[in-house]
Amino acid sequence: MPQDINIVIGGEAGQGLVTIGQLLSKALVRAGYEILITQSYHSRIRGGHNTFAIRTGTVPFHGPRDTIELLVALNAETVALHQGELASQGLIIADAAFAPDSAAAVAVPFKELGPEKFWNTAALGLIGNLLGLPADLLFAGVEATLGKKHPEALAINREVLDHGYQWAATRITARHFTLAGGIAGGNRLMLHGNEAIALGALAGGVKFCAFYPMTPSTSVVLSLIAHADLMGCVIEQAEDEIAAINMAIGAAFAGAPSMVATSGGGYALMTEGVSLAGMTETPVLLVVAQRPGPATGLPTRTEQGDLDFVLHGGHGEFPRAIFAPGDLEACYRLTQRALATAERYQTPVFLLTDQFLADSSRAIAPFDPEQIAPVKAGADPASAKAPYRRYAITENGISPRLLPGVSEHLVVADSDEHYEDGHITEEQPVRIAMVEKRLRKFAGMKEEVLAPQHEGTPDAELLLVCWGSTKGPVLEAAAILREQGKKVATLHFAQVWPLIPEQFLDLLGSASKVVCIEGNATGQFARLLRRESGFALPHRVLRYDGLPFTAQYIIDQLGQVPAQGENP
Amino acid sequence: MTTIEQYGKFDTAWCPGCGNFGILNALKQALVACDLAPHQVLLVSGIGQAAKTPHYLNANVFNGLHGRGLPAATGAKLANSELTVIAESGDGCMYGEGGNHFLAALRRNLDITILVHDNQVYGLTKGQASPTSDQGFVTKTQPHGAPSAAFNPVAVAVAMGTSFVARGFAGIPDQLADLIAQAIRHRGTALVDILQPCVSFNPVNTFKWYKDRCYELPAEYDPTDRDVARRTAAEFGERIPLGVLYRHDKPLFEEHFDALKQGPLHRQEVSRTAFRQVLEQYR
Numbered sequence: 140m141p142q143d144i145n146i147v148i149g150g151e152a153g154q155g156l157v158t159i160g161q162l163l164s165k166a167l168v169r170a171g172y173e174i175l176i177t178q179s180y181h182s183r184i185r186g187g188h189n190t191f192a193i194r195t196g197t198v199p200f201h202g203p204r205d206t207i208e209l210l211v212a213l214n215a216e217t218v219a220l221h222q223g224e225l226a227s228q229g230l231i232i233a234d235a236a237f238a239p240d241s242a243a244a245v246a247v248p249f250k251e252l253g254p255e256k257f258w259n260t261a262a263l264g265l266i267g268n269l270l271g272l273p274a275d276l277l278f279a280g281v282e283a284t285l286g287k288k289h290p291e292a293l294a295i296n297r298e299v300l301d302h303g304y305q306w307a308a309t310r311i312t313a314r315h316f317t318l319a320g321g322i323a324g325g326n327r328l329m330l331h332g333n334e335a336i337a338l339g340a341l342a343g344g345v346k347f348c349a350f351y352p353m354t355p356s357t358s359v360v361l362s363l364i365a366h367a368d369l370m371g372c373v374i375e376q377a378e379d380e381i382a383a384i385n386m387a388i389g390a391a392f393a394g395a396p397s398m399v400a401t402s403g404g405g406y407a408l409m410t411e412g413v414s415l416a417g418m419t420e421t422p423v424l425l426v427v428a429q430r431p432g433p434a435t436g437l438p439t440r441t442e443q444g445d446l447d448f449v450l451h452g453g454h455g456e457f458p459r460a461i462f463a464p465g466d467l468e469a470c471y472r473l474t475q476r477a478l479a480t481a482e483r484y485q486t487p488v489f490l491l492t493d494q495f496l497a498d499s500s501r502a503i504a505p506f507d508p509e510q511i512a513p514v515k516a517g518a519d520p521a522s523a524k525a526p527y528r529r530y531a532i533t534e535n536g537i538s539p540r541l542l543p544g545v546s547e548h549l550v551v552a553d554s555d556e557h558y559e560d561g562h563i564t565e566e567q568p569v570r571i572a573m574v575e576k577r578l579r580k581f582a583g584m585k586e587e588v589l590a591p592q593h594e595g596t597p598d599a600e601l602l603l604v605c606w607g608s609t610k611g612p613v614l615e616a617a618a619i620l621r622e623q624g625k626k627v628a629t630l631h632f633a634q635v636w637p638l639i640p641e642q643f644l645d646l647l648g649s650a651s652k653v654v655c656i657e658g659n660a661t662g663q664f665a666r667l668l669r670r671e672s673g674f675a676l677p678h679r680v681l682r683y684d685g686l687p688f689t690a691q692y693i694i695d696q697l698g699q700v701p702a703q704g705e706n707p
Numbered sequence: 708m709t710t711i712e713q714y715g716k717f718d719t720a721w722c723p724g725c726g727n728f729g730i731l732n733a734l735k736q737a738l739v740a741c742d743l744a745p746h747q748v749l750l751v752s753g754i755g756q757a758a759k760t761p762h763y764l765n766a767n768v769f770n771g772l773h774g775r776g777l778p779a780a781t782g783a784k785l786a787n788s789e790l791t792v793i794a795e796s797g798d799g800c801m802y803g804e805g806g807n808h809f810l811a812a813l814r815r816n817l818d819i820t821i822l823v824h825d826n827q828v829y830g831l832t833k834g835q836a837s838p839t840s841d842q843g844f845v846t847k848t849q850p851h852g853a854p855s856a857a858f859n860p861v862a863v864a865v866a867m868g869t870s871f872v873a874r875g876f877a878g879i880p881d882q883l884a885d886l887i888a889q890a891i892r893h894r895g896t897a898l899v900d901i902l903q904p905c906v907s908f909n910p911v912n913t914f915k916w917y918k919d920r921c922y923e924l925p926a927e928y929d930p931t932d933r934d935v936a937r938r939t940a941a942e943f944g945e946r947i948p949l950g951v952l953y954r955h956d957k958p959l960f961e962e963h964f965d966a967l968k969q970g971p972l973h974r975q976e977v978s979r980t981a982f983r984q985v986l987e988q989y990r
Binding site for chain 2: 326327328329330334338341342344346347349365366367368369370371372373375377378379381382383385386387388389390391392393394395397411412415419505506508509511513516517542543544545546547548549550551552553554555561562563
């Protein structure tokens with residue numbers, strides 16, 4: 140019998156819920172269980188209501204769940220806000236001071252378990268016992284986290300952890316949530332989406348990143364910085380996003396595979412730079428982690444509302460590609476692919492994610508360091524003829540890109556329209572030739588587009604179309620509906636630009652009903668699909684309340700999907 | 708030995724009598740004086756008549772966006788610190804559109820040179836006030852006179868402890884060439900603010916106007932004395948000092964990055980052994 144337990148730890152920012160959550164997650168992974176972590180937090184440093192949710196058990200999870208088996212409440216507000224989401228037999232673990240008067244409540248006398256500073260550790264021991272994890276495994280995580288910085292605090296932490304563990308063993312009689320033996324190997328990596336992107340960037344050969352901090356993209360850069368010295372990377376916090384993209388372009392011009400990471404508002408400032416990369420034909424990777432807009436919107440929540448913007452941001456016409464990974468493995472793989480595409484076609488390439496994917500963690504099979512293929516910047520100067528022409532007109536539009544200072548050839552790049560040698564011109568025949576040369580690169584990019592992933596039978600009664608991070612919840616919803624006897628298929632796009640209708644038009648046409656599921660209010664991807672393929676998708680399940688999709692949300696909404704007219 | 712012929716001769720899009728011609732010649736002379744071959748040099752500019760300068764001599768060139776020359780120069784220098792990187796643009800580009808980048812660049816102290824063609828007016832957009840226009844300067848867009856106070860770039864640079872701060876004048880080419888050469892040789896961020904007339908759009912700050920006011924700092928002037936430099940840099944009006952206003956050594960920005968100890972980034976392979984160690988941290 141597969142197990143599926145949803146644990147939600149709630150409290151104020153600064154109460155340590157992330158610490159408990161992470162230590163518990165590590166122990167679960169080491170014990171061989173699957174996990175999926177989702178975090179919900181406010182845009183503030185202390186206070187507010189935050190949650191750290193761990194879905195754990197013996198089968199892989201691809202999305203969060205709405206109902207809760209174990210609610211760990213660090214304050215009374217958590218009880219009030221989430222009591223209604225409790226599953227049958229679900230438990231509320233709370234301090235005796237504010238535990239509700241309910242059969243589901245376990246009132247814990249934390250005061251008796253240890254000093255207040257260590258109540259987190261007591262809670263960890265308590266939950267660990269309830270789940271059936273060994274105390275030593277729980278403490279190993281505490282040791283690894285605290286050991287170096289505060290070795291003096293280890294003894295007291297062990298004592299309090301054991302008190303919590305013992306209290307649960309002797310006082311909690313409801314034992315519905317003891318996990319059976321773990322099935323997965325203990326050799327896995329525990330990552331969130333932004334860490335997977337950073338690892339993909341390092342594997343893909345990134346040597347330079349400039350950024351201005353912006354939630355939910357910042358942890359991409361934090362992860363790069365953590366490994367910068369070891370991996371030989373330069374990471375610079377720029378004065379603003381305009382500087383960040385221009386620095387990345389300057390660094391890429393001079394030979395460092397380069398990237399930036401930002402979110403909607405920061406991307407808005409970068410758009411002139413995106414156009415510059417298109418015109419100067421400089422490879423650059425932009426990671427855009429979406430959050431709900433307009434303007435500052437909901438800074439710490441999730442949405443897929445910037446597809447149109449990322450597709451069109453940047454004036455003028457030039458080729459680009461947009462990847463939208465659906466899971467952690469794709470974050471790692473597609474970041475490398477995006478870097479290679481940018482270098483090959485000398486143009487800006489995007490990785491479009493969102494807060495849900497950025498912050499959501501899972502344990503996954505380890506990446507193979509022997510399988511990486513880092514990009515090599517620039518062409519070999521030995522084969523270039525003098526005088527070197529940076530923008531030589533070629534059949535496929537790609538001009539061999541030399542790096543400045545590496546040979547005696549002079550490399551001239553210009554944001555103005557330019558001759559083949561890079562110098563400024565306004566001559567019309569040259570203008571026409573250069574526009575066409577840049578756009579010819581798009582033909583090559585189209586030949587390399589990742590086909591959308593189709594699961595299920597082609598003649599399904601219901602085809603669920605999605606892109607990016609919505610993949611997991613859609614797959615889960617489809618699986619549930621299939622168990623109910625429905626013929627359901629899914630089609631997930633991990634590359635949303637360019638779109639190649641031949642790859643998917645038959646699949647769209649052969650299903651009885653097609654519903655597009657995406658995290659925005661206007662059905663941006665559905666409209667893009669129609670524009671590119673002519674196939675209309677009037678049936679949509681949309682979400683724009685700042686929360687990630689869940690399988691249950693999708694199923695509930697599918698029951699009441701009206702056909703929608705064209706959006707504004 | 709590098710010769711001035713290696714830097715070539717090009718047709719320009721400048722007005723006859725423009726101060727840019729003197730600045731271009733001074734730049735070439737300075738590069739020759741520093742014995743730099745064209746392929747060792749990267750000129751990075753923004754947009755404007757001054758920002759076209761890199762197109763008129765042989766060198767590597769990155770002619771980017773208006774106001775954004777300095778970030779591109781910063782990225783390029785960090786990627787390849789063996790390049791001699793010179794950011795060159797006008798007063799509107801460097802001090803107006805790119806003002807935030809100007810301040811940030813002075814704080815960083817990369818080993819780059821910043822040349823600013825300062826004619827106190829916007830030329831390419833046909834005569835609006837620039838950040839360095841005198842307050843009250845009348846234009847078609849500021850018919851009642853420029854309402855804002857003028858930005859004094861050298862005073863700001865000295866106040867920020869910039870490693871090398873100089874002012875030159877396009878009308879004294881030999882001194883200007885020497886100042887640019889000193890700036891290139893200086894280890895650290897070196898600013899040369901270069902006064903020049905705009906023959907088309909600035910009828911006030913003419914060649915004669917500058918000639919009557921500019922004076923060269925005397926031989927006994929000590930550019931390492933910051934208090935003196937502060938007072939001297941603030942002087943702009945009836946008398947305008949030319950020369951190296953302030954100079955001191957401070958740690959290079961590049962030294963903060965471990966990766967740069969191994970040379971240019973394009974030469975550094977990605978180590979699979981190192982990447983394996985990185986992955987271990989996520990177990």
